[in-house]
Each structure stands twice: as C-alpha cells, then as structure tokens.
C-alpha cells in the first residue's frame with residue numbers, strides 16, 4: 001500500500017529531487033559524461049549474456065574514475081556468491097543490484113546495501129497485490145527497482161504498466177522506489193510527475209547502441225528529470 005501522498009521516499013515535504021542512475025556503462029568517456037551531467041549513481045553490469053557486461057579489470061578501471069558522492073552499483077542476475085565476492089573485492093561497489101530470482105537471504109548475505117529488481121508483469125507478479133507482496137519479502141533492501149518483463153532479464157528498453165505499482169509500500173523507512181524500464185528523455189518527466197519515484201534508472205534510453213552511451217541523450221535525460229522536479233516543487 002502507498003502510505004504517504006507525496007509518494008517519495010524523502011521526507012514528506014520539501015522540494016523534489018529525483019535521484020538518477022545511469023546503468024550499463026562500458027566506456028570511460030560515457031562515465032565522465034554521466035558524472036558531468038550530474039548523475040547520483042552509475043551501474044556496472046556483471047551478467048555475461050549482456051552486451052554491457054564488463055570484465056573485472058574493465059570495471060575496476062571505470063570505478064577508479066568515479067568521484068566522491070557518486071555511487072557505483074554492481075548489477076547481477078542470479079550470480080553465484082563467489083562471483084559477487086570477486087566483484088566486491090576487485091571493484092569495491094557501493095551497492096549491489098540483483099535482477100534475477102535471488103532470495104532475500106542471498107541478497108543480504110554480502111553485508112552490503114543492495115537493490116532488488118522486480119520485473120512487473122512476470123509470472124507471479126502480474127497484479128498490484130502480488131507485486132507488492134513480493135517486495136515485502138525484501139525489506140532489507142535499500143531499494144526496490146521496477147523493470148519491465150520481457151525476454152532476458154533487463155536492459156531491454158521496454159516499459160511496463162505502472163498501475164502495477166499502486167500497492168507498493170512507500171515512505172520513510174521503506175526501501176526506495178526506483179523506476180526503470182524503457183525510460184527516456186521524452187517520457188521520464190511524465191513518469192516522475194505521475195509516480196514520484198525516489199529514483200529513476202536508465203540504460204537503453206541514453207544509448208546510441210547497447211553499451212554505447214550518447215552524450216546528447218544523457219544531457220537531455222538529466223534536463224527532463226530536473227524539469228519534472230522543478231515542476232513538482234511546492
């Protein structure tokens with residue numbers, strides 16, 4: 001159930017500032033562009049079938065460019081624990097992000113802040129009630145991320161029916177609501193206005209090809225988020 005009207009995970013009143021994560025970075029110049037544009041977090045993918053997947057060495061090189069106060073998230077899909085530990089050791093991410101069928105215990109076992117992703121509309125997550133119930137099992141997460149249900153596990157560029165989020169718990173002390181799935185500069189403002197997510201997470205919508213970010217699209221996306229925030233100021 002949504003428990004507050006200003007449906008942000010921030011304090012109940014005050015100016016809106018939607019956090020932005022750009023995921024699936026593979027090149028130093030794209031990382032620099034995202035940081036210069038003002039992102040709050042970047043995501044590095046460790047899922048071999050993805051064209052955005054990095055080696056430990058590539059990821060460590062990218063990580064070394066990230067300044068203070070920008071979080072680095074390491075994204076996995078049903079990894080084995082050893083693979084996660086290797087990434088933690090080599091890359092030192094600030095957060096882990098799990099996009100598969102990882103259990104709450106597995107996600108929490110690394111003693112790190114983590115985000116659990118849910119594919120809205122997937123089997124067992126087809127209604128607002130079942131999606132909300134699934135989230136509740138992951139109360140130790142720092143964020144609940146909502147993505148579309150499509151072939152593969154994410155990063156597809158497709159959106160989903162956001163009415164499925166209607167029953168998700170929100171408010172202080174509840175994992176942050178992170179909206180994802182097919183976001184782009186042209187549409188993100190309307191999504192922010194309608195749903196007031198704590199954060200948005202984008203990959204395909206700021207790319208010219210999988211894993212290749214486009215500076216103009218990154219800047220346009222950030223402008224659209226900030227315009228939506230300004231429009232929602234009290």
Ligand SMILES: O=C(O)c1ccccc1N[C@@H]1O[C@H](COP(=O)(O)O)[C@@H](O)[C@H]1O
Pocket residue numbers: 023024043045047050051052075077099145147153154155156157158180181182183201202203204205
């Ligand atoms: O980016 C990937 O390749 C990826 C692979 C497996 C799981 C998740 C992945 N990316 C995440 O998917 C969402 C939506 O991305 P998009 O904007 O629709 O392309 C986002 O959270 C990415 O971090």
